[in-house]
Amino acid sequence: xxSPSNPIIVQGDKSILLEVQNERYEEARDxxxxxxxxxxxxxxxxxxxxxPLSLWNAASSGLTAAEILSGLEAFSKYGxxxxxxxxxxxxxGRYGRVKLIREGENLTLTSxxxxxxxxxxxxxKTQVFLREQLDARRVLVAxxxxxxxxxxxxxxxxxxxxxxxxxPGDDLPIALRPSTLDGKSFTLRRYQTEAAEVFHAGGSARxxxxxxxxxxxxxxxxxxxxxxxxxxTSTLILTPNTVAVRQWMSELVDKTSLTEDLVGEYSGLQKxxxxxxxxxYQILTYRKRGTEEFPHFGLFSARNWGLIIYxxxxxxxxxVFRITAEIQARRRLGLTATLVREDGMxxxxxxxxxxxxxxxxxxxxxxxxxxxxAICHEIRAPLDENxxxxxAVAPQRQKYSVAAHNPRKLPLMQAILHRxxxxxxxxxxxxxxxxxxxxxxLNAPLINGATPVREREKLYEQFRTGEVKILVVSKVAxxxxxxxxxxxxxxxxxxxxxxxxxxxxxxxxxxxxxxPSTGSGQAASMAHFYTIVTRETVDQTFAANRQRFLTxxxxxxxxxxxxxxx
Numbered sequence: 001x002x003s004p005s006n007p008i009i010v011q012g013d014k015s016i017l018l019e020v021q022n023e024r025y026e027e028a029r030d031x032x033x034x035x036x037x038x039x040x041x042x043x044x045x046x047x048x049x050x051x052p053l054s055l056w057n058a059a060s061s062g063l064t065a066a067e068i069l070s071g072l073e074a075f076s077k078y079g080x081x082x083x084x085x086x087x088x089x090x091x092x093g094r095y096g097r098v099k100l101i102r103e104g105e106n107l108t109l110t111s112x113x114x115x116x117x118x119x120x121x122x123x124x125k126t127q128v129f130l131r132e133q134l135d136a137r138r139v140l141v142a143x144x145x146x147x148x149x150x151x152x153x154x155x156x157x158x159x160x161x162x163x164x165x166x167x168p169g170d171d172l173p174i175a176l177r178p179s180t181l182d183g184k185s186f187t188l189r190r191y192q193t194e195a196a197e198v199f200h201a202g203g204s205a206r207x208x209x210x211x212x213x214x215x216x217x218x219x220x221x222x223x224x225x226x227x228x229x230x231x232x233t234s235t236l237i238l239t240p241n242t243v244a245v246r247q248w249m250s251e252l253v254d255k256t257s258l259t260e261d262l263v264g265e266y267s268g269l270q271k272x273x274x275x276x277x278x279x280x281y282q283i284l285t286y287r288k289r290g291t292e293e294f295p296h297f298g299l300f301s302a303r304n305w306g307l308i309i310y311x312x313x314x315x316x317x318x319x320v321f322r323i324t325a326e327i328q329a330r331r332r333l334g335l336t337a338t339l340v341r342e343d344g345m346x347x348x349x350x351x352x353x354x355x356x357x358x359x360x361x362x363x364x365x366x367x368x369x370x371x372x373x374a375i376c377h378e379i380r381a382p383l384d385e386n387x388x389x390x391x392a393v394a395p396q397r398q399k400y401s402v403a404a405h406n407p408r409k410l411p412l413m414q415a416i417l418h419r420x421x422x423x424x425x426x427x428x429x430x431x432x433x434x435x436x437x438x439x440x441x442l443n444a445p446l447i448n449g450a451t452p453v454r455e456r457e458k459l460y461e462q463f464r465t466g467e468v469k470i471l472v473v474s475k476v477a478x479x480x481x482x483x484x485x486x487x488x489x490x491x492x493x494x495x496x497x498x499x500x501x502x503x504x505x506x507x508x509x510x511x512x513x514x515x516p517s518t519g520s521g522q523a524a525s526m527a528h529f530y531t532i533v534t535r536e537t538v539d540q541t542f543a544a545n546r547q548r549f550l551t552x553x554x555x556x557x558x559x560x561x562x563x564x565x566x
Contacts, residue, residue: 002076008032010072012081015039016048026554028075030361033552034058035068041551042544050084052091053347056159057339059095060210060355068092096161098153100146107141107164108134109149116158125152147325150351159350163205167329169233169306172275175257176229186255188226189370192219195358196226199333203230209354211313211334215362215553216507217371220335221251224309227333228276229256233306236299237278238320240312241476242267242453243460245278248311252276266299269453273302285319297323307331313353314341314500321345324352338503340549362510363554371510372487372527376550378543378557379416379565380535381408391537403539404493405434408562409532410441413490415565416530417442417470420488424463427472428505430493438492439472448474478504483511491531493539494546502546505529506555531557 007022016036018028021044029046035058036048058068065088072080098111098120111117114136120126121139129149131140141149146164153160180186188196195214201207214220228235239245249263264274268283279299287294300308300323308327310316313334316324324332334353339346350356365371383391383406391402417425429435432448439446445459445468456476462468463483478501486509495501509527533543547557 002073002079004077006075006077008072008075009077010080010084012083014050014084014087016050016072018046018048020044020046024075026363029552029554030363031071031075033361034061034063034071034359038548038552041548046551050088052094052157053350055088055091056095056154056350057356059092061357061359063092065089065092094157095159098158098160100141100150100160100162100164102164107143107146108138109141109160110138112137120153120156120158123152123156125156144326146328147352150328151325151348154347154351159355162209162328162354164328165205166208166331167304167306169231169235169330170275170304172232172234172262172306173257174225174229174232176225177255177257180254188222189219191360191365191370192223192226195223195360196230198358199223199227200230208331209328209333210357211336211339211349211353211355213336213339213356213359215360215365215371215510216337216504217511218360218365220311220337221248222255224311224333224335225252225256227309228307231307231331233331234275234303235277235307235309236303236305237276237309238284238311239278239280240315241280241282242269243456244311245280246453246457248278266296273299275303277303281315281317281320284323285317294319294323300327305330307333310334310353312336313349314338316349316353318343318345321348321352328352337507338500338549340499340503361553362550370512372512372525374506374510374527374529374555376506376529376547376555376557377531377560378547379412379530379532379560379562380540381406381412381532381562382535383537384408400496400538400542401431403534403537404429404431406534406539409492409534410438412532412562412565413438413492414441416488416490420528422469423487424466424483424485425470425488425490426477426483426486426508427470427490427492428474428477428508429472429491430475430495432474434493435472435474442470442472444468444470444472446472446474447477449476451476475501477508483508486511487526488528489530491529494531494542496542499546499549502531503549503553506550535561 007019007024007028009017032048035054036050037054039049040047068088097113101108101110129142129145131142133139150160177186195212199207199210212223237248245265245267252258252263253260262275264272264277266277266279284296308330313336332353366373391399394402427438435446447456447459463471489505489509491505506529512525531543533539
């Protein structure tokens with residue numbers, strides 16, 4: 001019940017204020033994360049917002065309006081505004097009001113709400129994808145327009161529940177191994193089993209499409225393999241880069257019954273289509289300058305795929321959305337650590353890949369020991385007076401570069417390296433000239449976009465074995481890189497205010513470290529994430545935005561100043 005001692009205030013504009021210092025803060029934060037989006041996270045009051053999409057994702061995962069309202073009332077200082085109560089009930093109630101079903105060879109849109117069907121039939125965004133009306137509750141959908149109609153329905157505020165089913169795909173026997181090739185015991189963790197089962201939904205039409213959200217280091221690849229084992233079908237796997245392709249292929253052979261001859265690589269280096277084929281977003285979106293055609297889109301029809309896995313689905317390029325709209329009869333699994341997209345296309349992920357099916361808070365898995373305990377630090381460095389003047393007169397779009405290149409970041413970086421001497425450390429940045437200088441100063445290897453794949457793999461392996469203790473990396477190392485023994489990350493510059501990038505960079509150091517006493521990969525472990533920013537500049541402003549998603553997950557940044565570190 002509402003009480004002045006509670007931590008949240010729900011406002012009529014559907015924003016929610018959360019007191020960080022309140023003793024019930026963590027409990028309220030975890031409840032809000034299920035149906036609201038974090039907007040701002042300064043020191044004392046965090047601001048969340050309830051949106052239609054956040055409610056529809058909650059509804060698709062089984063959360064009811066009554067449960068959402070009950071949670072808000074349990075943590076609220078005051079009574080809920082009447083309009084917020086009504087809007088939550090209405091928007092949650094909209095999910096599934098219209099359904100896509102299969103009737104023989106026909107795809108049909110259906111609803112028990114006759115008036116709503118009239119509205120959909122006459123709305124310019126949806127009517128182009130519909131054919132003849134069968135009766136007051138049913139209308140035929142134009143052939144091949146299943147995905148386009150789902151996008152349009154979301155845009156007009158009535159997300160469809162897709163129960164039309166899927167093509168089975170070519171049969172492919174797949175089983176998970178009880179032990180890896182080198183003899184180590186291999187079993188699914190409970191949350192990995194649950195995630196795969198929620199996606200599969202017993203093979204019914206209610207499963208088969210959706211997104212699994214798990215922290216970096218929590219084994220999203222394992223969830224993908226578990227889904228493959230449940231479906232027993234030919235699978236296309238899409239990844240961010242060629243290194244991720246190789247890691248997927250290695251994991252598949254190591255932990256499933258698939259042999260090397262059944263797993264193919266389709267990348268810029270190799271075009272090998274097998275019953276399980278692993279490709280990259282980059283090769284799929286390649287096209288010759290001045291042409292409209294994407295020559296590698298043919299991969300989607302090269303075999304009778306029964307499942308398409310979109311690894312790091314928050315990175316899905318717009319052209320792949322376009323082709324995905326046309327292959328809705330294929331089962332689709334999205335894997336990600338964060339559904340945040342900086343281009344605002346979360347609605348297209350919902351419509352075309354599927355709603356969020358499973359999500360585990362990062363801190364939950366940290367408490368269970370499945371990911372490392374992370375301490376985050378933001379270190380603020382001033383600008384020297386001559387550079388302050390350069391920053392003051394720089395055009396707005398160049399100010400971040402001036403601030404990010406602050407020379408006073410380098411002594412701070414070296415002080416951190418001294419503090420963590422002997423540990424496995426990643427130095428991460430955005431600007432190549434800055435990274436070149438750092439690598440030269442540290443006499444450390446550098447990985448950037450120009451580093452050949454074979455050289456990258458060699459350096460990553462040397463880092464894993466401890467032969468290389470410090471690795472300088474650009475944004476190419478943000479995604480899908482398995483570096484289990486990395487325990488420290490130092491961020492010297494980032495992609496402006498990218499929340500997803502900050503999450504991925506922290507994720508590089510969250511994999512649990514091996515316990516030498518037990519040989520177990522699950523061990524109490526500590527990781528440190530440092531981001532060095534320039535005070536009173538857009539660098540500091542962007543850093544605050546980058547940290548929003550991690551704040552929602554329960555991470556707090558210790559703020560330090562130059563003199564405190566040096």
